[in-house]
Amino acid sequence: MSDSTEGNGKREQLVVERVPKALLVGGRWRPASDGREYEVEDPSTARSLCAVPDAGAEDAKAAMDAAAAAQEGWAATAPRERGEILRRAFELIVERQEELALLMTLEMGKPVAESRSEVLYAAEFFRWFSEEAVRIEGDWRTAPDGNGRIWVMRRPVGPALLITPWNFPMAMGTRKIGPAVAAGCTMIVKPAHQTPLSMLALAEILGQSGLPDGVLNVLTTSRPAEISDPLTEDPRLRKLSFTGSTAVGRKLIELSARQVLRTSMELGGNAPLIVCRDADLEKAVEGAAIAKMRNIGEACTAANRIYVHSDLAEAFTGRLAEKLGSMVVGRGTEPGTQVGPLIDGAGLDKVDRLVQDAVSAGARAVTGGAPLSDRPGYFYPPTVLADVPTDAAMLREEIFGPVAPVVTFEDDDEAIRLANDTEFGLVGYVFTESLRRGIRYAEELETGMLGLNKGVVSTPAAPFGGVKQSGTGREGGAVGIDEYLEIKYVAVDV
Structure with a gap:
């Protein structure tokens, strides 16, 4: 083995070792409740990179408890502060572009040059939504008959389940997390089981950027049904955003109907x-x-x-x-x-x-x-x-x-x-x-x-989404934050 090859191998090992191999629940990194783990594979060698916790139903409940407990305080946080957290995270991602790109390549396989591009693309969603956080609009007008006022406000939807795919493991995370943070929603994120490391690294960066405990919770798992089923049945969950296949999206829409959840579905393409x-x-x-x-x-x-x-x-x-x-x-x-x-x-x-x-x-x-x-x-x-x-x-x-x-x-x-x-x-x-x-x-x-x-x-500056069975809702652009906001109308007697 050449010195160069050996040096590259050590660098790859260090990048993987730096990432927390744990679930993030309520601000604490911890193992799965039942101690289970699964292996993350390097697709270029078919060899294991590391093991991460394999979360189950008990972990889902704990994450939901944490997100629900943090929701009221997070919704009351000043929009400027929410935006500043995203801005700080944007700067840290850009600063760590090289190590994040290498990590992404190791778990997903794309060339490092493309991974570098994705890291910057991912960071841009945080910069974009840091600016949108302070632009959440409402409306105040005189009723047409002159009797009273019409007041329209926008409020956070509430705790959200965000399910991300393996092909863009960081950018699909920031495209969902960015507007949720900007709108004042707490989150439970389930990354694809093939590529959990980029999301774990991203979660660590958000914590370092000042995101309060419980606002973002991350569950890595190879048994997704044990996570999605109890979460979508929990009345405290109010939003589901999924990127993945149309077949899985249909099943999640069915599950979402039980609690009439707000859904965003970015599904298959042709x-x-x-x-x-x-x-x-x-x-x-x-x-x-x-x-x-x-x-x-x-x-x-x-x-x-x-x-x-x-x-x-x-x-x-x-x-x-x-x-x-x-x-x-x-x-x-x-x-x-x-x-x-x-x-x-x-x-x-x-x-x-x-x-x-x-x-x-x-x-x-x-x-x-x-x-x-x-x-x-x-x-x-x-x-x-x-x-x-x-x-x-x-x-x-x-x-x-x-x-x-x-x-x-x-x-x-x-x-x-x-x-x-x-x-x-x-x-x-x-x-x-x-x-x-x-x-x-x-x-x-x-x-x-x-x-x-x-x-x-x-x-990030344009709305992303499809029609027919390619999904519902839009991510990114000026409308991306709308998916995480409810409209409330107040009839005012003056």
Whole structure:
């Protein structure tokens, strides 16, 4: 082993060791009530990084007790102070960017360069909502008949359960925690079992930034039903925010109905990317590569179906295959790596199943097309498929991997029909040099977001969310804090 390799290994170990391996309940770091733990895996090696507590029902009750006890005092805290806590946390995250990025790469697999970007993206949600905390608006007006006044105020919803995914383990946390803190809500956060370390590090930073005990409680677990079931049945819980699959989201919505909880659901996607006949080809290829390969393709915003006008299909497919095929696959901590491993064996098997299904139905692999078996971990190469039939399973399911299926179309009507032929509606992408055509697509595509000549739409300053079975509610932007506020109307007799 070289000195460099040994040094990197020690640095990785130190970064993991620094993170608390405990549940955070009422301001105290502690083990699970029954002492259970589970292993956190490095997807690039399939080896264990560490063990964390495996919380159960008793831990959920304790976290709910802590959140409920802290709610009244936290709601009464001055908005400026809530904002300053977020601002201090923003600064600490930026200061610790390198170690947080390495930690994220170790537990999730994405290249360190992408992890650095996510850390800064995550921090921006805290900066954004630190400014929104002091801008919670109300209304005061004379009643139309002149008899009295109409007073409208906004108050915190109350204790919230926040369930975050593994693909953006820090940013999806700050996107939920930021508005909850700004609005005056206490929280119980359950991170994905594959990637708990980024959330534990984030919780520690918030404590160091002055967040009072009990406002944020973190439960790591490999048995989520033992957490979600008792919490959603507890009348003290008033809000549920979930990012993840539509299948799990449906179950959580059913559970939420028992207590008529406020819900925010950011669910699955099946994003179409449309390259019109008049598109700038280079811009379209670059945008498609970004929209497809961000986060190794493991993103709900990833381009899942690429529709290209038949006049451009051959040139576009060739250039995209050349670009993706030249990307360096490797462990995310290795210099020069552009494509890391998938999250786990199940993710790898799903991607390969969808590719083989398409190929057996007539699709052609221009580049990639099979798992990389020459190394440990869960690696799949960037893959471009041409001649994908419209009934291929990958055009119905989220691929969640580095696979770009290309389908041709003849006119705008056909492209819009194909793009809308899905139960999902999170985001879409359109490449065209025509303003008129761009406006038509923006109005007729059934999505909550659209990238017009852009391969990335996400920003803390804009509302993020979808339509149809891609979810309800919006995160980020000026409306993001609304999900954590109730409207109260007071009729005033004067």
